[in-house]
Amino acid sequence: MGVACVCQVPVAEGKSVQQTVDLLHKKLEQLGAVKQGSFCVDCETYHATGNVSGQPSKLLYVMHNSETPLSCLALFEGGPCLVADANFDVLMVKLKSHFQNAKGHKVECRGSRFRYCDFLIKVGTVTMSSSARGISVEVEYCPCVVPGDCWNLMKEFMQSFLGTSVPELPSVFAAKPEGLFAPADCVDTVTQYLELFNKLRKLQIPGSNVR
Amino acid sequence: MSGGPAVRVSIESSCEKQVQEVALDGTETYVPPLSMSQNLAKLAQRIDFSQGSDSEEDSAEGEPRDREWGKQEQEEEEGTVKFQPSLWPWDSVRNNLRSALTEMCVLYDVLSVVKEKKYMALDPVSQDPTAGKTPQVFQLISKKKSLAIAAQLLLKGGEKLTKSVAENQENRRQRDFNSELLRLRSQWKLRKVGDKILGDLSYRSAGSLFPHHGAFEVIKNTDIDLDKKIPEDYCPLDVLIPSDLDGSAYIKVSIQKQAPDIGDLGTVNLFRRPQKNKGSTQPWHVKLEAAQNVLLCKEIFAQLSREAVQIKSQIPHIVVKNQIISQPFPGLQLSISLCHSTSGEKKSSRASPEKSKPDNHLYVLEHNLHQMMREFHKQQLSSVVMPHPATAPFGHKRLRLAGPLAYDKTEISNLQQSEGLLEKIIKQAKHIFLRSRTARTIDSLASRIEDPQIQAHWSNINDVYESSVKVLITSQGYEQICKSIQLQLNIGVEQIRVVHRDGRVITLSHQEQELQDFLLSQMSQHQVHAVQQLAKVMGWHVLSFSNHVGLGPVESIGNASAVTVASPNGEYAISVRNGPESGCKVLVQFPRSQIKELPKSDIIQDAKWSHLRGPYKEVHWSKMEGRNFVYKMELLMAALTPCP
Numbered sequence: 112m113g114v115a116c117v118c119q120v121p122v123a124e125g126k127s128v129q130q131t132v133d134l135l136h137k138k139l140e141q142l143g144a145v146k147q148g149s150f151c152v153d154c155e156t157y158h159a160t161g162n163v164s165g166q167p168s169k170l171l172y173v174m175h176n177s178e179t180p181l182s183c184l185a186l187f188e189g190g191p192c193l194v195a196d197a198n199f200d201v202l203m204v205k206l207k208s209h210f211q212n213a214k215g216h217k218v219e220c221r222g223s224r225f226r227y228c229d230f231l232i233k234v235g236t237v238t239m240s241s242s243a244r245g246i247s248v249e250v251e252y253c254p255c256v257v258p259g260d261c262w263n264l265m266k267e268f269m270q271s272f273l274g275t276s277v278p279e280l281p282s283v284f285a286a287k288p289e290g291l292f293a294p295a296d297c298v299d300t301v302t303q304y305l306e307l308f309n310k311l312r313k314l315q316i317p318g319s320n321v322r
Numbered sequence: 323m324s325g326g327p328a329v330r331v332s333i334e335s336s337c338e339k340q341v342q343e344v345a346l347d348g349t350e351t352y353v354p355p356l357s358m359s360q361n362l363a364k365l366a367q368r369i370d371f372s373q374g375s376d377s378e379e380d381s382a383e384g385e386p387r388d389r390e391w392g393k394q395e396q397e398e399e400e401g402t403v404k405f406q407p408s409l410w411p412w413d414s415v416r417n418n419l420r421s422a423l424t425e426m427c428v429l430y431d432v433l434s435v436v437k438e439k440k441y442m443a444l445d446p447v448s449q450d451p452t453a454g455k456t457p458q459v460f461q462l463i464s465k466k467k468s469l470a471i472a473a474q475l476l477l478k479g480g481e482k483l484t485k486s487v488a489e490n491q492e493n494r495r496q497r498d499f500n501s502e503l504l505r506l507r508s509q510w511k512l513r514k515v516g517d518k519i520l521g522d523l524s525y526r527s528a529g530s531l532f533p534h535h536g537a538f539e540v541i542k543n544t545d546i547d548l549d550k551k552i553p554e555d556y557c558p559l560d561v562l563i564p565s566d567l568d569g570s571a572y573i574k575v576s577i578q579k580q581a582p583d584i585g586d587l588g589t590v591n592l593f594r595r596p597q598k599n600k601g602s603t604q605p606w607h608v609k610l611e612a613a614q615n616v617l618l619c620k621e622i623f624a625q626l627s628r629e630a631v632q633i634k635s636q637i638p639h640i641v642v643k644n645q646i647i648s649q650p651f652p653g654l655q656l657s658i659s660l661c662h663s664t665s666g667e668k669k670s671s672r673a674s675p676e677k678s679k680p681d682n683h684l685y686v687l688e689h690n691l692h693q694m695m696r697e698f699h700k701q702q703l704s705s706v707v708m709p710h711p712a713t714a715p716f717g718h719k720r721l722r723l724a725g726p727l728a729y730d731k732t733e734i735s736n737l738q739q740s741e742g743l744l745e746k747i748i749k750q751a752k753h754i755f756l757r758s759r760t761a762r763t764i765d766s767l768a769s770r771i772e773d774p775q776i777q778a779h780w781s782n783i784n785d786v787y788e789s790s791v792k793v794l795i796t797s798q799g800y801e802q803i804c805k806s807i808q809l810q811l812n813i814g815v816e817q818i819r820v821v822h823r824d825g826r827v828i829t830l831s832h833q834e835q836e837l838q839d840f841l842l843s844q845m846s847q848h849q850v851h852a853v854q855q856l857a858k859v860m861g862w863h864v865l866s867f868s869n870h871v872g873l874g875p876v877e878s879i880g881n882a883s884a885v886t887v888a889s890p891n892g893e894y895a896i897s898v899r900n901g902p903e904s905g906c907k908v909l910v911q912f913p914r915s916q917i918k919e920l921p922k923s924d925i926i927q928d929a930k931w932s933h934l935r936g937p938y939k940e941v942h943w944s945k946m947e948g949r950n951f952v953y954k955m956e957l958l959m960a961a962l963t964p965c966p
Contacts (some may be wrong), residue, residue, distance in 0.1 A: 182727075
């Protein structure tokens, strides 16, 4: 449990996605990080079939994170989020009449996991229907749970290997109430992934090449 | 009321009075009626008391009572058959009075006879003897008969009682096969197969996965000679246990120095434990319990040897015959052996080449092995039990929360036990060994070194993997002043973590030497700390203090510490340097005025400079009086503080 920040790394000039990922791996290993297995974050989209009138139906996103292997997260964009058991997937099958699976919209992010002292760095390739769309980097600072306290440290760390593409404070953390103890948890991480996936999904539609 | 003319009715009393005379003018003169008393006198004159009547005048009595006094004539005409015409109303009265008079006369006569005794006297009347005096013999016979009947009844009752008591004793002695079988069934599982009675003594129903069948057979003990006396421990029931569970077994866990040669491994070391057979338990119970124990020991050993072979560890475990040997620490050997002595073998095979001492056997670990095996059984059993609520998945209860609470991998792995029996027992053995060695080190130091004293306070409550001890280094007589060295040692599985009073945390390895060196360095530091504290008490000023001083010879264990204190008036100063190896060195700085040969100098002209402190002189510390360092220091300080 810690504060995690998900950001997108643009593909290097003239290089493919895989090459950029390898570059990042090398940088991390030079830094002294140790590779510790792999990770996977995936997202499935469901349409709510309740609304008949012209309103766009709400989209329910069901996400899995290999960091919490026995859990399943279900969330609406900007809305409430549910943390459930792995049986939730089976439940969604039963709720076919209310929520229809949008099969073509499944997004996955796979990659390897590095550990550097208190930091966990996950470099992954975002793929949608087996076409790579982008590169995501998640940096988690494990000891702390309050984002405001450790954001500067994380930013500095990210600068050391990401260079220029360091993001600002993610909106999920900025939205937390000031002065109150609002710890970061898996919901925040997954929300950030969702934002990233949606952003990458939108990028494809105008036909810009990401490769 | 009917409507008619009212009729006037007049009532006139009839004339009752007699007319005496009628006067010439027509007035009638009546005879005055008799008054009440006159009437009564008239009637009473008629009573003839001489004539008595014995007839029953019951019916006659009733009549005159309800007559009025005024009417006399009518009753004579209305007579019943019994009513005698000569009797008239006063008859009953007359009779009663006559009888009363008779009674009174008699009474008077009797009283006068009793009182006066003139003509008659009272004389007691002799009693007649009762009719039919019974003869003595007859009485005797009748008494005897009645006693005999009573005795017979009592004897019959007594006979019944003795018979029932004798029957009970007979039953207990005889020990009916069926009652014994009932007793067996109340404690062990039995079932009937054909005409044989089989039982199950394995732990399978308790959750064990050992493939042994653990079946025993119950037979009738018929080899008894009814003519001879039944022996005390006779039991009509006997159990046949499988041949491989015969005898008794136990698991011996021992730690010893590593054997120089590996050749004497695999010897079966038998150490026969005395059989505890209480008289109250039945022989079959003892037999079955021993067989069950053998089965459990076999299961434990099988599990341990399986894990020893399968689990990869840095130093592989050796499994030879009935022994598992592993190395928890270098130079140390942990051997777990299954000692199974069958009842057929005699004591001749008792000699084991190792001649292991009886206290080498760690009973605690043997007990822990049994306990862990039973815990494993219980876990097996509970995992098969249906989960609550019914929709929850199988498995550990806490894991059900893993999903909704988004546990990450570390938390999940914490919940799931992944250690085997062998690993656990090795860890426990390591901890026990480390703890005993630490205790030995501290004790040897405490007995060897007298000056700063070491005290160890062991905590009572320990874990299987962790114990703790508080070590205090003090000087005798100055415990309150010099108590700055207090160490808390947490003895783990492989390391000792030392927490100092000043907050430092030091991790020591399992090496004995490390702990000893550390304690020695702390003792030397204590001396210097003691001087510092003593200076405060004595009023001396601390000029400098260093725990790790960089001057002087280099110590091989730790660092030397030093302190310099000045007397209250500033004239003298004491410098102490104490090292774990080099010992203590005490120097005193004297004021210049006390030095006999002062080097004359042109610069220092003024006399006031002679009050400054000058050269140092070493103190022969071993020749100082005092039983310990701090005492000596106190004496030195006192000596250097001149009386005003």
